[in-house]
Amino acid sequence: MTERLEQVMAYLDGELDAAARKAFEADMAADPELAAEVAAHRGLADSLKAAYDPVIDEPVPLRLTLAAQAANDAPRRGRLMTWAAMAASLVLGVLVGRMALAPQAPVAVGGQVPARTQLAQALDHGLAAEPGVVRIGLTFRDAGGRYCRTFQSGPDKLAGLACRDAKAWRIETATAWTLAATPTYRTAGSDTPPAVLAAVDGALSGQVFDAAQERAARDGGWKP
Amino acid sequence: MDRPEAAIVELLPRLRRLARALSRDAADADDLVQLTVERALVHRGQWRPGTRLDSWMFRIMKNAWIDEGRARTRRGAVISPEDAGLDAASDGSADMETRLEAQAVARAMARLPDDQRLAVTLVLVEGLSYKEAADVLEVPQGTLTSRLGRGRAALLAELQEGAQ
Numbered sequence: 320m321t322e323r324l325e326q327v328m329a330y331l332d333g334e335l336d337a338a339a340r341k342a343f344e345a346d347m348a349a350d351p352e353l354a355a356e357v358a359a360h361r362g363l364a365d366s367l368k369a370a371y372d373p374v375i376d377e378p379v380p381l382r383l384t385l386a387a388q389a390a391n392d393a394p395r396r397g398r399l400m401t402w403a404a405m406a407a408s409l410v411l412g413v414l415v416g417r418m419a420l421a422p423q424a425p426v427a428v429g430g431q432v433p434a435r436t437q438l439a440q441a442l443d444h445g446l447a448a449e450p451g452v453v454r455i456g457l458t459f460r461d462a463g464g465r466y467c468r469t470f471q472s473g474p475d476k477l478a479g480l481a482c483r484d485a486k487a488w489r490i491e492t493a494t495a496w497t498l499a500a501t502p503t504y505r506t507a508g509s510d511t512p513p514a515v516l517a518a519v520d521g522a523l524s525g526q527v528f529d530a531a532q533e534r535a536a537r538d539g540g541w542k543p
Numbered sequence: 544m545d546r547p548e549a550a551i552v553e554l555l556p557r558l559r560r561l562a563r564a565l566s567r568d569a570a571d572a573d574d575l576v577q578l579t580v581e582r583a584l585v586h587r588g589q590w591r592p593g594t595r596l597d598s599w600m601f602r603i604m605k606n607a608w609i610d611e612g613r614a615r616t617r618r619g620a621v622i623s624p625e626d627a628g629l630d631a632a633s634d635g636s637a638d639m640e641t642r643l644e645a646q647a648v649a650r651a652m653a654r655l656p657d658d659q660r661l662a663v664t665l666v667l668v669e670g671l672s673y674k675e676a677a678d679v680l681e682v683p684q685g686t687l688t689s690r691l692g693r694g695r696a697a698l699l700a701e702l703q704e705g706a707q
Contacts (some may be wrong), residue, residue: 369641374563
C-alpha cells in the first residue's frame with residue numbers, strides 16, 4: 320500500500336491529529352489529483368454506510384432477542400415450564416441443530432411477542448390448519464384463564480407456546496424449528512415439537528379448543 | 544454493568560449490521576448473529592466488566608464467521624458474488640437507485656478476501672478506530688491498515704468498473 324493511500328485513509332477515518340490534518344488539507348488544496356482521490360474514497364465510504372446502515376432500523380427477529388435473553392430470563396411460570404420440558408427442549412435443540420448443520424439452540428421463555436410481527440398477526444388472527452409461514456396449532460386456556468396457542472414460525476425459525484396477557488402474547492416456551500422439517504400434510508398439533516407439547520401438557524387446564532371454540536375466542540378478541 | 548445479557552439485546556441491531564456486511568444474505572447474517580449471541584452467553588464469564596462489550600462481541604462474531612467459513616468450504620458450498628447482496632438495504636422505503644447501489648456494494652464486498660472484508664466492515668461500516676478494529680481482529684495495527692487499504696482499493700476499482 321502506498322504512503323499516499325495511507326494518508327488519504329487516515330484523513331478520512333479521523334486518525335490524524337489536528338496538525339497533520341491541517342497539513343494534509345493544505346496538500347489537497349495544492350494537488351487536485353489528491354483531492355479527487357480523497358473524494359473517490361469518501362464516496363466509497365458513503366456507499367458502504369448507505370448499503371448497510373438501514374439494517375439498524377429493521378425490526379430485530381424474535382429468535383435473536385430470545386436468544387439474547389436466554390440467560391437472564393428465569394422461567395416466569397416455573398411450574399409450567401417443567402424440568403422435563405426443558406430437558407426435552409434441550410435434546411430437541413441438539414437434534415435439530417445437527418440436522419440443520421447450524422446451531423439453533425432452544426431459546427428461553429418470558430419474551431413478549433412484538434406487535435406487528437408476522438407471529439403476532441398469526442396469534443391474533445390465525446386459525447389452526449390455515450396455511451402460511453406462521454402456523455397455529457393448538458389453542459386452549461391455562462390454569463390462570465389465559466388463552467394460549469402453539470405456533471410454528473418459519474421466519475423466526477421457532478416453534479413454541481405463547482399465552483395472552485392483558486396487553487400482548489408472551490412466549491412461554493420456544494425451540495428451534497424449521498419449515499423444511501415438517502411433513503406435507505398435517506392436523507392441528509401433529510407437527511408440534513415434543514418440547515412444545517410437553518409445555519402444553521403442563522399448562523393445559525381442561526381441554527384443547529375445538530374449531531368452533533377457537534374461532535369464538537379469536538372473534539372475541541381474546542378477551543378473558 | 545456486571546451482567547452483559549441485557550446489554551447484548553441492545554447490541555443486536557449493530558451485530559445484525561455487521562453480520563449483514565459479512566454474510567451472503569440476510570438469513571445467513573441472522574444465523575451468524577444467533578451463533579455469536581449463543582457463544583457470548585456460553586463464555587460470558589470471560590467478558591471482563593469495565594471493558595467494551597461491543598468489541599468483545601465483535602471478536603466473537605469474527606471468530607464465528609471464520610469458523611463458519613471453514614465449515615462452508617468443507618461442505619463445498621460456494622458463495623457466488625452474483626448472489627450476494629440481494630437483501631442489502633431491504634428497507635422498503637429505499638428507492639430503486641439506492642437499492643441497486645447497495646447491491647453493487649454487496650457484490651463488490653463478496654469478492655473481497657475475508658481478512659480485507661473484515662477490516663473494511665469494522666472501520667467503514669461499524670466506524671471503529673484503527674486501534675479498536677485491530678483489537679477486534681487480534682492483529683497489529685499495521686496489519687489492519689494494510690488490509691483496509693487493499694480492501695478499499697479493490698472495492699473502488701470494482702465499483703468504478705461497474706459504473707462504466
